[in-house]
Ligand code: ASP
């Protein structure tokens with residue numbers, strides 16, 4: 001096959017029901033000259049539902065089987081809608097049976113290691129979606145070969161946030177994926193050297209698409225979304241947002257770092273290393289150009305970009321005796337953050353106190369206080385919000401509304417940040 005080689009990623013929203021899968025199929029029919037690898041997430045909110053199954057399973061609650069049944073019915077209803085003909089339908093049912101059996105087997109056993117159990121459980125979502133969709137694409141005349149991504153993405157054993165082992169991944173992909181047909185595979189999941197299922201972190205399918213493109217040196221990645229591309233702010237949060245036509249890898253990493261949830265933050269790095277362009281486009285209006293992310297691309301239009309991070313905690317740590325907070329104390333504090341898995345989004349220091357803004361999680365508080373209050377005076381404000389404005393200019397700050405009080409604000413070269421409640 002000649003011409004372009006591209007990786008397409010479809011998220012849960014694009015395949016949330018039968019209509020979504022039909023739309024995706026029509027979209028793909030327009031790319032018959034292109035060599036494609038198609039990466040798909042779990043349908044709709046299936047991953048959340050699987051997390052719930054896991055929770056109930058751990059609690060040995062009756063609810064577990066109920067939610068499991070709902071997931072099953074949801075997928076079977078989609079199959080019934082897509083495959084009217086009995087024989088075709090039976091064939092899809094058959095192909096899903098091993099997945100139901102594996103789920104059943106897991107639920108009939110005892111939980112062991114939470115993160116490992118988690119990865120095994122949530123991976124069923126992607127396995128189900130790709131199986132159903134690959135059958136449908138084939139039925140619609142698009143020849144596509146289904147691949148188990150656990151045979152393609154090699155990772156370490158950090159369950160729930162696995163790191164890709166690049167050499168092994170490249171080798172596996174080059175062996176398994178030639179250019180003779182289209183392939184469809186799961187986002188988000190991989191396997192460690194022992195063959196156990198791992199996952200790359202929630203919303204990790206973008207990263208899978210980037211990894212495949214990197215390993216096989218394809219020409220570009222396109223992430224198909226229910227929005228026109230990347231905007232200068234989440235339209236659900238900010239007024240008068242505009243579409244960004246293009247931006248650089250660095251800008252995209254900064255935006256993702258501060259919490260813009262348009263693409264998974266790890267996605268950019270492999271693409272940048274090989275200067276592979278990334279497109280974010282609308283699956284509703286696929287003819288529109290969307291957003292192009294690439295090497296040294298000037299932010300266009302050059303405009304202020306807004307990000308809001310919710311559920312922030314603002315922790316003020318001060319010395320009891322007005323002693324200075326010095327490096328040894330800071331490294332002590334940061335070590336505790338590290339141990340508890342706390343990621344500090346912003347910090348500020350004065351002579352006798354330091355303040356930290358981080359993603360708050362209810363279960364953190366007790367341990368955090370236990371370890372810090374022996375040495376410091378602590379003041380914790382929950383339910384704060386962190387606003388970040390990139391390329392802030394006169395009037396930008398005024399666009400942020402609806403808070404009671406500013407806890408902190410700071411300005412660095414290109415970035416203005418505001419912690420409020
Ligand atoms: N299905 C997974 C999630 O919802 C991965 C993804 O959507 O990228 O987190």
Ligand code: MG
Pocket residue numbers: 011012041042044047203
């Ligand atoms: Mg998803």
